[in-house]
Amino acid sequence: MNDPTPKEIISTMRNAIYDGTEAFSLHLEMMKQEYINEEDLTRIFNYAGDKPIYTMNYRSAERGKSDEQLTAEQVMAVRAGSCMIDFVGDMFDRTPRELTQNRSAIERQREVIEEVHSLGAEVMMSSHIFDYLTMEETLEHAQALEARGGDIVKIASAVRSEEEMIEALRTTVLVKNALNVPFLHVCMGQWGKLLRAVNPMFGSCFAICGQTYKPVAHMEQPLLRAQRAVLDNVDWMRGRDTSRGTIGGGNQG
Helix, strand or coil, rough: CCCCCCCHHHHHHHHHHHHCCEEEEEEHHHHHHHHHHHHHHHHHHHCCCCEEEEEEECCCCCCCCCCHHHHHHHHHHHHCCCCCEEECCCCCCCCCCCCCCCHHHHHHHHHHHHHHHCCCCCEEEEEEEECCCCCCHHHHHHEEEEEEEECCEEECCCCCCCCHHHHHHHHHHHHHHHHHHHHHEEECCCHHHHHHHHHHHHHCCCCCCCCCCCCCCCCHHHHHHHHHHHHHCCCCCCCCCCCCCCCCCCCCC
């Protein structure tokens, strides 16, 4: 959700519930500053009902907030009822691929993670990389994020060809099996649109969707109703014994 006011956010939430959403995510950096306070956020989160809601608060050149300010707003959102924050892997030390190696920055990240955990919420460590990562690079990057102590690892990287798309699908499976926490794999670009729809079937822990396309929306995210239709109508659940199935049955085609 990237609406600027509580009324618009709540309207999006109400519509999403009827389209089958299972959770909500809110871009704090897209909200008008006057509404980024505990009272308004509590009012918004109340409309989530029994569904989880998490926040992100990415850097914005227009607003010019420090990383400490962005983090403080995230922690405030947890106090207001958010169940998780999306916490960028280069917070407190900006780097090109959103993964700092600065010891003091990593220690500060761990302090924030402990604070969020003490409030009963979770942390998704994330990196947004506007370039292609190989399978090995993605795994190394994901394991570095996992080591910070968060509860979910998210990597968003670009795919620019059919070959990279197929490799990225294999990457989802490899990294999901290698990590000890859930893995969210988001693939950006025109070749990544298909992966956004099917990656949950291969181990990505959820799909990020939009309610409608509008000027401020992410145009490559699947609409909620479309993603819901994919997951509801593709037979991707495996049986208890994967060696059994139609083999030996009446239909062999």
